[in-house]
Amino acid sequence: MRLTRAAVLGRAKAAALDGVRRLNCWGSRLTDISICRDLPNIEVITFSVNSISDLEPLNQCQNLSELYLRKNNIASLSELFYLKNLPRLRVLWLSENPCCGPDPHRYRMTVLRNLPHLQKLDNQAVTEEELSQALVDGEEITAPPARKNVENGCPESSESSAAESTAETESELLNFSLEETNKIREQLGMKPVPRDKFSSFSPRETDCSRKKRNNVLNAILLLMKELDSEGLEIIQQTAGRRLQAFRKKELQEE
Secondary structure (H helix, E strand, O other), X not given: OOOOHHHHHHHHHHHHHHOOOEEEOOOOOOOOOHHHHHOOOOOEEEOXXXXXXXXXXXXXXXXXXXXXXXXXXXXXXXXXXXXXXXXXXXEEEOOOOHHHOOOHHHHHHHHHHHOOOOOXXXXXXXXXXXXXXXXXXXXXXXXXXXXXXXXOOEEOOOOOOOOOOXXXXXXXXXXXXXXXXXXXXXXXXXXXXXXXXXXHHOOOOOXXXXXXXXXXXXXXXXXXXXXXXXXXXXXXXXXXXXXXXXXXHHHHXX
């Protein structure tokens, strides 16, 4: 069977992502971690100090051994449901999330009852005594958390979410995305995009679309740090073709 060029590039991209073993997104303004679905061989993930609330994308990371989620927006311990089938998970840092609640003992016992293979929780070693006590004091999680209805792919906002953006925060995201986009264009030998031509944060778009695009861009830029020369060449070629297509479309519109 003869593969198309798109199929070859798709396989090359998948191979590059398969090679990623560590991902550090500390303090990166992330709310969406769907990129994890494309990282089957990831071993260590640092997502601390973000605005993450949904852990579902992690349930496919079967090689994950260390997960750092301190200071996020994880509201319910039911999110642990997505971590229960990760056979190699040994280190979890989940403190300073809303799900920890006012009772530290109940919180720790519930985590250990559902993740008994952990060796360290919140930077504290897990003991055999704790694991035994967790069977008595911990709550077993048997179902994923209930989700609010979604419309057009954008989840409804919740009162407890700390991811609500003010006008000032959105402006910061705009500047960040524009700067990072132009860094990529500079690396590819292309002219920078002027602010009035930067369409990623068009006023016609919803807040959800702006946040989603920013999350995707953040994830791509962070993953680039983990790629080898072959993976970066694939990214360069793919980005170059897409930028050429966009430039051609802009010329046609003018």
